[in-house]
Amino acid sequence: MALRVIDIYHPDTDEALDVPDAPYDVLGHWTYAIDDDQRVDRVLMEVEDTEAFLDWVDDAVITEYRVVIHAVEATLPRPEVDGDEGEEDEGGDADEEDTEGRSARVGRAELYEYARDATDVSGYYYALIALSVVVAAGGMLRNQTAVVIGAMVIAPLIGPNLALALGTTLGDLDLLRQSAWANLTSVGLALSGALGLGIVMTVDPTTGELAGRTVIGIADIALAGAAGAAEALAVPRGRATGLVGVMVAVALLPPAVATGLLFGAGHPDPALRAGLLTATNVVSLNLAAVCTFLLLGVRPRDWRDMEQARTSPRTALTLWGGALVVLVLLLWQFA
Template sequence: MSLYFFVSSQRQLTEGTPWAETIADSIDAEIVLVVLGQDRSTLAEQARKTLQSSSTIKTIEVVDEDIDSVLNHIRVKKSSLVLIVKEAHDEPLQRSLFERSPVQTLWLRINGVPPTSSSQIFDFDGSTQSATQRIAKRLLGHSGQAPLLENDLPIDADNPKWLEQEAVRLETQRCQTGDMVWILYGRTPGEETRYAAARALMKESTQASIALISKGETFPESLASRLRYWSTHVAEPVTREQRVELSQSLTEGSHPSWEFLGLISASAMLAAFGLLQDSAAVIIGAMLIAPLMTPIVGAGLALTHGNRPLFQTASNAIVIGFLGALSSSFLFGCLVVMLQTPEVTPEMWARCKPSALDFCVGLVGGMAASYARTRSHLSSALAGAAIAAALVPPISTAGLQIAFRITQGADSPIWSSGQGTPIFGPVLLVSVNVLTIMMGSSFVLYARGMRVDRAFTVGQRWAGRMTILLVTLMLLVLVWTLGH
């Protein structure tokens, strides 16, 4: 078992070493002293002197002072517990490390030596008292007493600032030098206010030491972290400038316009012509000029960012594009009915019977399209992704079948129940494609770094609920498809 103690200043090393040794003795662990920054030779030399005088510090390591390097170091070394001592100039890095650390992490604002009795240890509030008592008992050998907020104050108060001020006031009244206040951080939306109050306590000149303790990553979070780590090693990470440029491009392309409507209508009529002529080449050409892929990937980006307005804008563009394509193909079909006897070709029937394989086509196509958008030299792959997704031909098929009055149960001689479901089948197929492309692109964009690292934002909570809703809808459609 190993305790990783990260330091970037002499003060952290001096004040934090007694705490690290106390915790290491309590959990029977070895201390690995990690110096942040390759250029801190003086601090590294002082760390080596500390190593010589300590029986529990076994190793000294040096890592680059950036969050990705630190997180990767923790994962590679498979540490059991991380200790960081608050330092004002390092607060952004420390906060990011604390919130994203894959293992249990203790963030300390030290004022004195470690407590020597349970009477010196306070839990922040009663809602997490049993958990923090177990953690305090394991790390320090003392379980603690009553919570600091003993009046059972509501953690989800409408005024978070009031709770922060109340926590500081009660700490000043109840705590003395040498005491300690524990705050549990659980990465759940309900703990936002507690976390804000804890950070307010850490910034104040309190008498007690303040300890923020995280639970570490859950299995889904660990899986997502490994995915991000893997993706950065498969392809070159997306730079900040590239992320901004891609976000702007997708945002602009997700806004419906007359130009967008005209292009999607032209694509639908071209696809309708190809379907009637049973010409795969013309249908492929229609797929290439259809602008519908951009707002779908834009919706995927909105899920990744938790950007509700962008999702609504992209959804509007998708609906407008669908209605425009359906209307134009219907009008084209009406013209055909006036000029000749309508005929449903094999290309049209092929889009009337969606199958489970269509889910794979849309998902992989969306992943390929979004990945190509993050790699400028792979822009040629976008054409292939657009062809594979085949968004417009099913809409054109539905429009033509409406114009030809081909419906289930009709007595028309060209109706064949064994070949699929007219109108509904193509609409279901394009719905499947839209959903799978959206989810596939969101997955890849998240893995490629197009995400927000802030914890517990309203947008992230909305994105989580919307993702669950869309996945549930996909599964329901899949079950229906398999049943038919």
Template sequence: MSLRQIELFLPKESADKVEELLQEQSIEAIWQSPISEEKTLVKIILSSQQAEEAIDTLSSHFSSLEDFRIILLPVSAYLTHPSESESSDEEDNNPLPEVELDPESSRLNRQELQQQIDRDLDLNLQHIVMLLISAIIAVIGLLRDDSTIIIGAMVIAPLLGPNMGLSLATTLGDMPLAKKALQIGAFGISLALALSLMIGFFIPINLDIPEIALRTRVRWSDVLLAFASGIAGALSFTSGTIRGLVGVMVSVALLPPLVTFGMLLGSGRWEPAVGAMLLFFTNLVCLNLAGVLTFSLQNIRPGEWWLASKAEKATNAAYFIWFGLLFVVITSIVFWRRTHWV
């Protein structure tokens, strides 16, 4: 079981109410440490799933207090008294671990997800350099027809954060976060597109290269790949595991078709460029739709009821927009295949 430690600073008279407020929570341990005559530090050990509700409860009761603060820490190890461990072992008659099927129990709490996405959406010099380097490596891989080099570009492409950030902001109804994710995502797309346009203008693009030709047409399997990548990206983000490897899948769906589109457009190859553009937009729409769907199924919602209503409206609007865009893209694909492909 994944544990978290909550630390909150409260006046002494308020600290005594904490245990009563959390009596419905399955708390592993709780204790107080006096800081001064007026202030007390309360420490609570509980499961990661319980932490989200506990923080909401504590915030609703104490947020109006001056200098109120909550710190959430991961617990690497929690050792109980030997007698407690022995008694729990005796009570456990089932040698097989239980399989937890609750989607909420397999994810990080909402507060950790928001902190993580804030770090991922930090636009700095390193982010810009990594975008440029990944685009350059992808161009080289496409021109050399070398899938190994293309995969190398995907490893370093920072494209997971903006897409997951937009999906998370939608399910939380957090419009400032959605705006930030859109801005950083649009900046990354524009930067990679501008670089590939410039390269395509100066370097002739050979459509006989299989890695390039592969990304000038959309197959139905590409739609499934983008959906699978979006779901994997959302699950890895909420579980806090293997995010780097799943980020590769998201980058595979976005960066190669985007770079291919830019190079073909820069070379004046309009018709194949449209095919690459359709592949890119198909992947982009499917990734974000899958992200919103996954976060919704995991019941990621704001703690306050008035924000929950706002989040529900934002999620429904996102479904309408993404499904509408998916319909437009699929219609365009069908039309393009009938008029340009044999």
């Protein structure tokens, strides 16, 4: 049972917030004044309840406030969750309806912070991208699969891609711009680096590691979709993202590097097919991630424009789904 402590700082009204105990379980509630003008309400609850609770805070607290969320490593004695037995007998059906579809994932606020941090790329991030391109190119040119896998371990591609899918799902234009820029610069660096290597090195397009990135089929779309779904499942639950990041890099790094190498070496036809595979994988990955976010119950909540909040999931599915259809048609033309 993952727990969170939520501190709500608000103007001191000499009264604690009247926190309801439904549809979430409040495991602890404390309040105290921290100075003459401000009060803090501290609430302990399970991580899957935080999103609904924060939505209530935004609706109920009409004054200016600040929320700070803390992860709880441990607490003694262990809190007891109400309603496991007694409430099930009296109102079991209603309780099942209240909790149906809830998943043990972090709330929208924590997920958003992770995505925003992931788009704040630095020189260290770009250095890892450049190194992964060199390693991947060396593995492809020597037809050494293990070396290519090593490049996927180095490449830090999961964060910006997850942020792009989340920004599309939530209809958050700022997050979309930041994540799109991080992804474009990452792909641009990979392509330009591989292009330069392709110019100065001997590239054989029939090499297995290169030729395999110029053949596009349903299996490639399924692989990228699985990677997108995996990243959208792992991060909201706070799972380790290292192995999932490798899976994302499998879908993105090798075809991008193959595109640059083949273009640089003067092989435009296979380079175009590798580029098409790269674009198809990007779209498939993000479409699967958006669908997974929606299945997990991640929804936009834009209090300034509720109509935009209601339409953004449909817009996300339409954009990524339409892009995938276009790419599939292009694949059919190239086949």
